[in-house]
Amino acid sequence: MVEGRGLPKANAASNTRPGPRAGQGAPSALDRVRRIAQHERDAKFTALLHHVDVDRLRAAYWALRPRAAPGVDGVTWHEYGLGLEVNLRDLHARVHRGGYRAKPVRRAYIPKRDGRLRPLGVAALEDKILERAVVEVLNSIYERDFLGFSYGFRPGRSPHDALDALTTGIKRRKVSWVLDAGTYSGGQGPVGMSEGAVWAWSAAVIAASR
Numbered sequence: 233m234v235e236g237r238g239l240p241k242a243n244a245a246s247n248t249r250p251g252p253r254a255g256q257g258a259p260s261a262l263d264r265v266r267r268i269a270q271h272e273r274d275a276k277f278t279a280l281l282h283h284v285d286v287d288r289l290r291a292a293y294w295a296l297r298p299r300a301a302p303g304v305d306g307v308t309w310h311e312y313g314l315g316l317e318v319n320l321r322d323l324h325a326r327v328h329r330g331g332y333r334a335k336p337v338r339r340a341y342i343p344k345r346d347g348r349l350r351p352l353g354v355a356a357l358e359d360k361i362l363e364r365a366v367v368e369v370l371n372s373i374y375e376r377d378f379l380g381f382s383y384g385f386r387p388g389r390s391p392h393d394a395l396d397a398l399t400t401g402i403k404r405r406k407v408s409w410v411l412d413a414g415t416y417s418g419g420q421g422p423v424g425m426s427e428g429a430v431w432a433w434s435a436a437v438i439a440a441s442r
Contacts, residue, residue: 262372269373283369284327284362289320292364296357303356304338312357323358334359 261283268275293316298309312319326332335356341349355363371387378386383394401407 262369265369265372266376269376277373280369281328284324284365286320286324288365288368289324289361290316292361292368293320295364296360300360301340301354303354303359304336305356307357309357319358320361323362327362332362334362 265277265280265283268277293309293313296309300309302308323332335358337353337355340352340354342352344350375386381397383389383391383397398410402410
């Protein structure tokens with residue numbers, strides 16, 4: 233059954249749309265990295281840390297959700313922002329001298345519809361800031377390698393975009409079956425299969441369909 237979502241957007245092109253990225257307001261120093269990643273496929277990037285500057289960290293802070301739950305240190309988005317510039321300069325200095333240490337991830341649980349609990353990991357705010365800034369730098373390289381039908385954790389893409397593309401594919405082409413597969417934490421799949429067995433099974437299904 234195809235979800236009734238109106239007309240599909242057919243958004244399976246390789247390029248992603250701009251999203252709430254860490255570098256939204258940061259300098260475009262990554263443009264050269266993007267060009268090299270696109271045109272020099274064998275290039276090796278060995279010096280990228282200088283792109284994680286205060287401007288990019290600041291943009292990463294503003295890209296976070298202000299009302300998100302705090303990590304193990306209890307620091308909220310608003311509290312960190314009270315001394316934002318001082319905090320960012322201190323974070324930048326620790327990162328670049330090799331003194332930064334990530335904090336443990338706080339474990340939280342949210343209820344699922346079937347009564348079970350879904351485990352979540354809640355990172356500390358400062359870790360989120362740095363992670364988002366680093367992801368922005370790495371995205372400038374790896375976004376060139378993704379194909380148009382890849383949607384997971386990509387800037388400017390969402391599950392709704394994937395549903396739109398799926399709807400388009402089903403309506404425009406002859407489709408005999410749709411496969412939905414996933415792996416689960418704890419080493420057990422939906423039918424008691426180990427994660428390795430799930431991946432082996434998936435590979436066999438894909439190979440058989442070619």
